[in-house]
Amino acid sequence: MSHPHPELATPPALPKGGVRVVALGGLGEVGRNMTVIEYDGRLLIVDCGVLFPEDHPGVDLILPDFEYIADRLDDVEAIVLTHGHEDHIGAVPYLLRLKPDLPLVGSTLTLALIEAKLKEHRITPYTLGVKEGGREVLGAFDCEFVAVNHSIPDALAVFIRTPGGTLLHTGDFKMDQLPLDGRITDLRAFGRLGEEGVDLFLTDSTNAEVPGFTTPERDIAPAIERVFAKAERRIIVACFSSHVHRVQQVLDAAEANGRKVAMVGRSMVRNMGIAADLGYLHVPDGVLVDVKKLGDLEDNKVVLVCTGSQGEPMAALSRMANRDHRIDVGEGDTVLMASSLIPGNENAVYRVINGLMHLGAKVVHKGNAMVHVSGHASAGELLYCYNIVKPRNVMPVHGEWRHLIANADLAVATGVPRERVVLAEDGVVVDLIDGKAAITGAVPCGYVYVDGSLVGTTDETMLKDRRILRDEGFVTIIVVRDADTGKIAAGPEIQTRGFAEDEAIFDKVVPKIESALEEARAKGINDTYQLQQVIRRAVGGFMGGKLRRRPMIIPIVIDA
Amino acid sequence: MSHPHPELATPPALPKGGVRVVALGGLGEVGRNMTVIEYDGRLLIVDCGVLFPEDHPGVDLILPDFEYIADRLDDVEAIVLTHGHEDHIGAVPYLLRLKPDLPLVGSTLTLALIEAKLKEHRITPYTLGVKEGGREVLGAFDCEFVAVNHSIPDALAVFIRTPGGTLLHTGDFKMDQLPLDGRITDLRAFGRLGEEGVDLFLTDSTNAEVPGFTTPERDIAPAIERVFAKAERRIIVACFSSHVHRVQQVLDAAEANGRKVAMVGRSMVRNMGIAADLGYLHVPDGVLVDVKKLGDLEDNKVVLVCTGSQGEPMAALSRMANRDHRIDVGEGDTVLMASSLIPGNENAVYRVINGLMHLGAKVVHKGNAMVHVSGHASAGELLYCYNIVKPRNVMPVHGEWRHLIANADLAVATGVPRERVVLAEDGVVVDLIDGKAAITGAVPCGYVYVDGSLVGTTDETMLKDRRILRDEGFVTIIVVRDADTGKIAAGPEIQTRGFAEDEAIFDKVVPKIESALEEARAKGINDTYQLQQVIRRAVGGFMGGKLRRRPMIIPIVIDA
Missing domain, CATH: 3.10.20.580 (Ubiquitin-like (UB roll))
Known part of the structure; x- marks a missing residue:
C-alpha cells in the first residue's frame, strides 16, 4: 500500500467532539467513490464503488483501499449508497467479503441493483430501504435523505447529523428542472438544511469545469424522434445499462412509431427488468419483445436496445460491428449511440462507429446529433447549490484534481472563504472541529486491483513488468x-x-x-x-x- | 503484407488513356497520407506521411505500405508534398531509403521542413521549389499549384493535368477568410480549374462530420490576450511545433505585454527557427530570448513556448508536470494549451493538466477557453468547394470511414451523382476512364511498423504476442x-x-x-x-x- 501524501503525517487521534472524513476513493479520479465518516469511534461509509482501469494492463477493476478500515469493520454502522451506478456500488461485494453483515442503506432501486450484483457474488446482504424525506438514526449518525436528480432514478443525497457537526453529501447529481420522472433535486430541502446549518458540504465536482447548465434529458427527444422518423430498417440503440430514463425515451418513441423493442446484453436485460418490476421503467403494453422473436418482425418494426456504447470489445455493439453477433447490421440500419464518450474510450468507440458504417449502417452519435446529456451538475447549477445551502465548509468530491479545483473556485465565488474549502485527495484526513474543517494528516491509501479472480495481488511491480513486456x-x-x-x-x-x-x-x-x-x-x-x-x-x-x-x-x- | 479487400481482385491492366489512383495511406485512418497517380506507365506521388500508433504496443510509427510501388520506383516522376505536417511528409525518409534521388516538389516552407528531417536521416534530397500559381510539367503530369490555407503556412493544393483527365487534390485545407498571413485558399483558382474541368476531385474529409464553418485562427486572440492580462507569473504555452501562426499570436501578445519568449523542445526550436529564417514567423525585435537566460528575468516577464500539448510523456510539458524538467512550474504560473486534443490522447493530456494544477498552476485549455481552432474545412466550407469546383467525380481522402462517408454525402448534396463519388480505402484501385472514376480492384496494402531502428520487421503476430504479454x-x-x-x-x-x-x-x-x-x-x-x-x-x-x-x-x- 502506497502512501499518497508523504508530506502529510499520520493524523493525531480525533479529538472528542470532532468529525473525521476520509475518502478512500473518488478524490483525484473519476470512480471508486467511497467516503468514511467518523464520530466518537463509530464509522459511517458513504458509497463504495469501482474505478475502471486506464493504463493498467490486465486489470479488470480498481477498488478503494480498505486498509484504513479493515481492522475497524465492527465500528461501521452502515454503508449508505447514494445511487446504483458502478462507481458508487461496484466495490460493495469486495467489502462485504470482509464482513458480510455490514448493513446497506439506500433507495429501492439502488438496493435492488446492489442485491442483484451481490447475488452473483453469492452474498445476501442486510439492507435498509430509505426514501427521500426519510430519516434514520444509524448509530452515532442521524441521517436524512434528500431526493437528487441524476442519470439513474432514485438517487439520494444524505444529510448527516452528529453531535460534532452536520455534513451534506450530494452523491452524484444534477438539477434538471423538468426531469422525465418529475423527481427534481430537492432544493427546498437543501435550503432548509442550510438554514439549520451545514458544517461540511461534500459536492459532486464531475462537471464543475463545464460552464452554464446541463441540458435537460427531455431535450434529446427531438433527435430520437428524428432517428425514428428517418430509419429505413432496424434501429439499434446503445446506451448505459442503468440509464432508465434514456431507455424510457426509446420505449416511448418505439410505441409512437409502431415498433417493438428487444433488450440485448446481460446487464441491459437484468437492469431494465428490475427497473420495470419496480415501476421506474414504464413499458407500454406489447412493446417489449424477446430478441429471439425478432425474426417474426419486419426490420422496420424493430428496435434493439443494447450495451457497448463505450466500445467495450465484448459488448453487443462491438460484436455487431465486427460481424460477430447474430444481429447482422447492414445497409439501411440505423445505430443510435445515446451515451457519453468517456475520456480514454475514443479510439474504441470510433472503431465501432467506423465498423458499423462500413457495414452500411447510419450511425447517430453525440458527435453529430443531440443524443446525450450529462448526469452531473454544471458550474451554473453548483452556484445555485452553494447559494442555497450556504455551507460553513466545503469539500469537493468526485473528480480529478482539475474538477476539484474548479468546484472549489465556484464555492469561493459564492462567498465561502478560501480557507474553508478543503482540497483533499484519497487518503487525506479532514477533521471537522469546532465548526472548521481542515486537513490533519493522511492514511495509507493505494490502488487495489482486481485481476481475474484475484483481488489485491496484482501490484505496481506487476504492472511495470507487463508494460515492459508490452513494449519490448x-x-x-x-x-x-x-x-x-x-x-x-x-x-x-x-x-x-x-x-x-x-x-x-x-x-x-x-x-x-x-x-x-x-x-x-x-x-x-x-x-x-x-x-x-x-x-x-x-x-x-x-x-x-x-x-x-x-x-x-x-x-x-x-x-x- | 495483408490484402485489405479480399472481395476485390487484382485490377486489370490500366487501359491506354486511363488514369489510376491508389492511396497507400490516409483512407480509413487519420494519418500516413499518400496517393499514387498513374498515367501511361508513369507515377506521381502526392504526400508520404506517417500514422501515429494507437493500440500497437512498442510501435513508434506506422508507414504507408510501399510494396505496390517498390518495383516501379524508376517510373516515379516526383513526390509532391502539399505541406509540412508529419502525416504528409514523415515517411519520405523511408521512401528515399529505397531510392534517394526521387525528386521532392513543394513550397519553400514544406521543403525546408522535409530537408531538416532528411538531414537527421543523412539524406540530401533532390528538390524542386514551387509556389501557388506556378506550373511544373513533371513527366506525364502537368501540375499547377494552388494556395490553400491550413494550420501550417505555405500549404498547396495540386491540380494535375494528364491526357487521360484532370485531378484536383486539396491536401489538407480550410477556408479561413481572414487568415493571419492573408493567404487564403484560392477559390478563384478552384473556380477557374472547375471551369476548365476537374475529372476527379480528391478532398480533405477530416472535418466533414463537423457542421458549419471552422472558426478563424484570429478568433482565439481574445482568449490569449486574457491569459496575458491575468497571468501573475510565467506563461507556458504548449502547441504543435509546426503551428507557426499560433506561435505568431503568442509572440505578438508577448510583445504587447512586455514579456520575453523562449522556445523549449528540440522540434519547436528547430521549426520556429526555420519559419523565422524564411519569413513565415515574424519575431518582434528583442522578444526572443534563450531559455538559459530566463534566470535573468522576472517571472512575470517570461513566456515559454514548448511541445507536449498531446501529453507525450517525453515532451517538455509532461516533464514539467512530473517535476522532471528544469522549468519548475508552480503557484501563480499559467499554462496555455493552445492545441487540439487528438482522440486517444485524452488520458495522457488530462494527466498532464492534473499534474500542472497540482503544482499550483492555472491551466487554460480547449475545454475551458477558446484557445484552439481546427486546421480543416468543416462541412459548410466543403459545400462551397463542391459548388465552386463542380467536379465530375469525387474521391474523399484523409479520414476514417466515418469522415469519408460524411464528405461523400456533402458532395452528393451539392449535386454530384452518388455513382460518381468513389469511397475507397487504402490499396483500393480507382481508375478514371473516359471521364468516369470507378473501383477496379485492390492491391496489397498493409501496415508497415517502425519499431526502434527496424522498419517492417514487426508484424501482426508480434503485436498479438505483445498484447498477450501485456494482459496475461x-x-x-x-x-x-x-x-x-x-x-x-x-x-x-x-x-x-x-x-x-x-x-x-x-x-x-x-x-x-x-x-x-x-x-x-x-x-x-x-x-x-x-x-x-x-x-x-x-x-x-x-x-x-x-x-x-x-x-x-x-x-x-x-x-x-
Whole structure:
C-alpha cells in the first residue's frame, strides 16, 4: 500500500467532539467513490464503488483501499449508497467479503441493483430501504435523505447529523428542472438544511469545469424522434445499462412509431427488468419483445436496445460491428449511440462507429446529433447549490484534481472563504472541529486491483513488468550446468517473444555470455543467482548499448 | 503484407488513356497520407506521411505500405508534398531509403521542413521549389499549384493535368477568410480549374462530420490576450511545433505585454527557427530570448513556448508536470494549451493538466477557453468547394470511414451523382476512364511498423504476442533431459512474469507435467518439439480450465 501524501503525517487521534472524513476513493479520479465518516469511534461509509482501469494492463477493476478500515469493520454502522451506478456500488461485494453483515442503506432501486450484483457474488446482504424525506438514526449518525436528480432514478443525497457537526453529501447529481420522472433535486430541502446549518458540504465536482447548465434529458427527444422518423430498417440503440430514463425515451418513441423493442446484453436485460418490476421503467403494453422473436418482425418494426456504447470489445455493439453477433447490421440500419464518450474510450468507440458504417449502417452519435446529456451538475447549477445551502465548509468530491479545483473556485465565488474549502485527495484526513474543517494528516491509501479472480495481488511491480513486456517483450537465456563438474552442459539456449530484433543477433550475444560465464567461473563464482546476474549484465549491456532496446531479460541457470 | 479487400481482385491492366489512383495511406485512418497517380506507365506521388500508433504496443510509427510501388520506383516522376505536417511528409525518409534521388516538389516552407528531417536521416534530397500559381510539367503530369490555407503556412493544393483527365487534390485545407498571413485558399483558382474541368476531385474529409464553418485562427486572440492580462507569473504555452501562426499570436501578445519568449523542445526550436529564417514567423525585435537566460528575468516577464500539448510523456510539458524538467512550474504560473486534443490522447493530456494544477498552476485549455481552432474545412466550407469546383467525380481522402462517408454525402448534396463519388480505402484501385472514376480492384496494402531502428520487421503476430504479454504475462517451463537416458535430469523449472497467479499454484501443475511427459515417453515420443507440445497442453489446460487465464506458455525441453 502506497502512501499518497508523504508530506502529510499520520493524523493525531480525533479529538472528542470532532468529525473525521476520509475518502478512500473518488478524490483525484473519476470512480471508486467511497467516503468514511467518523464520530466518537463509530464509522459511517458513504458509497463504495469501482474505478475502471486506464493504463493498467490486465486489470479488470480498481477498488478503494480498505486498509484504513479493515481492522475497524465492527465500528461501521452502515454503508449508505447514494445511487446504483458502478462507481458508487461496484466495490460493495469486495467489502462485504470482509464482513458480510455490514448493513446497506439506500433507495429501492439502488438496493435492488446492489442485491442483484451481490447475488452473483453469492452474498445476501442486510439492507435498509430509505426514501427521500426519510430519516434514520444509524448509530452515532442521524441521517436524512434528500431526493437528487441524476442519470439513474432514485438517487439520494444524505444529510448527516452528529453531535460534532452536520455534513451534506450530494452523491452524484444534477438539477434538471423538468426531469422525465418529475423527481427534481430537492432544493427546498437543501435550503432548509442550510438554514439549520451545514458544517461540511461534500459536492459532486464531475462537471464543475463545464460552464452554464446541463441540458435537460427531455431535450434529446427531438433527435430520437428524428432517428425514428428517418430509419429505413432496424434501429439499434446503445446506451448505459442503468440509464432508465434514456431507455424510457426509446420505449416511448418505439410505441409512437409502431415498433417493438428487444433488450440485448446481460446487464441491459437484468437492469431494465428490475427497473420495470419496480415501476421506474414504464413499458407500454406489447412493446417489449424477446430478441429471439425478432425474426417474426419486419426490420422496420424493430428496435434493439443494447450495451457497448463505450466500445467495450465484448459488448453487443462491438460484436455487431465486427460481424460477430447474430444481429447482422447492414445497409439501411440505423445505430443510435445515446451515451457519453468517456475520456480514454475514443479510439474504441470510433472503431465501432467506423465498423458499423462500413457495414452500411447510419450511425447517430453525440458527435453529430443531440443524443446525450450529462448526469452531473454544471458550474451554473453548483452556484445555485452553494447559494442555497450556504455551507460553513466545503469539500469537493468526485473528480480529478482539475474538477476539484474548479468546484472549489465556484464555492469561493459564492462567498465561502478560501480557507474553508478543503482540497483533499484519497487518503487525506479532514477533521471537522469546532465548526472548521481542515486537513490533519493522511492514511495509507493505494490502488487495489482486481485481476481475474484475484483481488489485491496484482501490484505496481506487476504492472511495470507487463508494460515492459508490452513494449519490448522478453529474452530468456537458459544455461544448463553439469551438477558434478560445474561446466556448461547445454545452452545458452535463447527464447524471445515480443522482442523486435531478429534472433540472428544472438550469434553475437552467445559468445559474450559464454566468455562472461567462463570469467566468472575462473573467479570461483558458482552460485546460481550470481551467475544469472552475470548473464543478465552481458545480455543487458548488449541490448541497451548496441540495440537501444530494454526487453525483460530472464537468465536461468539450471544444474542437471 | 495483408490484402485489405479480399472481395476485390487484382485490377486489370490500366487501359491506354486511363488514369489510376491508389492511396497507400490516409483512407480509413487519420494519418500516413499518400496517393499514387498513374498515367501511361508513369507515377506521381502526392504526400508520404506517417500514422501515429494507437493500440500497437512498442510501435513508434506506422508507414504507408510501399510494396505496390517498390518495383516501379524508376517510373516515379516526383513526390509532391502539399505541406509540412508529419502525416504528409514523415515517411519520405523511408521512401528515399529505397531510392534517394526521387525528386521532392513543394513550397519553400514544406521543403525546408522535409530537408531538416532528411538531414537527421543523412539524406540530401533532390528538390524542386514551387509556389501557388506556378506550373511544373513533371513527366506525364502537368501540375499547377494552388494556395490553400491550413494550420501550417505555405500549404498547396495540386491540380494535375494528364491526357487521360484532370485531378484536383486539396491536401489538407480550410477556408479561413481572414487568415493571419492573408493567404487564403484560392477559390478563384478552384473556380477557374472547375471551369476548365476537374475529372476527379480528391478532398480533405477530416472535418466533414463537423457542421458549419471552422472558426478563424484570429478568433482565439481574445482568449490569449486574457491569459496575458491575468497571468501573475510565467506563461507556458504548449502547441504543435509546426503551428507557426499560433506561435505568431503568442509572440505578438508577448510583445504587447512586455514579456520575453523562449522556445523549449528540440522540434519547436528547430521549426520556429526555420519559419523565422524564411519569413513565415515574424519575431518582434528583442522578444526572443534563450531559455538559459530566463534566470535573468522576472517571472512575470517570461513566456515559454514548448511541445507536449498531446501529453507525450517525453515532451517538455509532461516533464514539467512530473517535476522532471528544469522549468519548475508552480503557484501563480499559467499554462496555455493552445492545441487540439487528438482522440486517444485524452488520458495522457488530462494527466498532464492534473499534474500542472497540482503544482499550483492555472491551466487554460480547449475545454475551458477558446484557445484552439481546427486546421480543416468543416462541412459548410466543403459545400462551397463542391459548388465552386463542380467536379465530375469525387474521391474523399484523409479520414476514417466515418469522415469519408460524411464528405461523400456533402458532395452528393451539392449535386454530384452518388455513382460518381468513389469511397475507397487504402490499396483500393480507382481508375478514371473516359471521364468516369470507378473501383477496379485492390492491391496489397498493409501496415508497415517502425519499431526502434527496424522498419517492417514487426508484424501482426508480434503485436498479438505483445498484447498477450501485456494482459496475461507468460509462463516458461523448462525441462532438462539426460541426452543419454532420455530421462528428466532437471526441472520442470518454472518462471513467470506479468502472470497474476501465485507461483504456489505450480505445485499442482508440476505433477501434471511430469505425468504427461511420463506418458509421452511410454508412447515412445522423444522429439523435443513434440514433448514441448505435451507440456504446453498440460499447462494450458490447467490455466484455461481452472484459472481462466491465458498467459503465453513457453515450454522448453533441453537435452544435456
